[in-house]
Amino acid sequence: MGWVQTGLDLLVVALLGATLPFAIRLERALRTARQDRAALEGSAAELGEATRLAEAATTRLRATAEGAGRQVAEKLAAAEPLRDDLRYLIERAEALADRLDSLVRSARPLTAEPGRAAPAEPAEARSQAERDLLRALKAVR
Template structure:
């Protein structure tokens, strides 16, 4: 073997010595990837299950929202005539209130005149009571 062969073998030994720690580090990284692969596959199964559950919940939520919308529209349809009736009653009540207010304003000046005094015995009695008393007195 010549000196050239010795140099080549020395270079190969040096390259192997440098590559050996790299190979050890690479082997450890590959072992970690293999361990994580099992966890990743389990997580993928969990993710698939979670996706399926979310889709089912979404379908139930959509059905509930549609049912609520139908109920709301049915109730609104049932309440619509009542709303119209109430609007009509409010309009009539406003008219009556205006008329009543006008009558009260017109009656205020009349209320300021002093009322005629009632006879003392019949002061707190209604017209029917007074008529009854007259009839009883006439019958004696």
């Protein structure tokens, strides 16, 4: 049985020798997988931190947007009475302008009468607006 035992031992040694390169490759692959796993766990932790920061930023942004919306609503509420006041003043100004226009039209025949002369004022005493108004009135005649 000596030669059978020796043959079997040689066969086992040959098989172990054949598996040695595969074992070395497997060990390298496992080492790489462990390194990748550590990097992956680190990346997962960083991703979790980034997600937490993004959620916090979103919350702050939402709060800021709500605050800005409230401020705009307050300003709008404060501006509405002013808008109504301005609308009222514009309506009154239009009515007064129409009334002034009718008074100017009714006064034109009086100034056109030869017997009535307007009091003379020095041109320097009149403002630019008065001079422009007089010029416009003369152009309309």
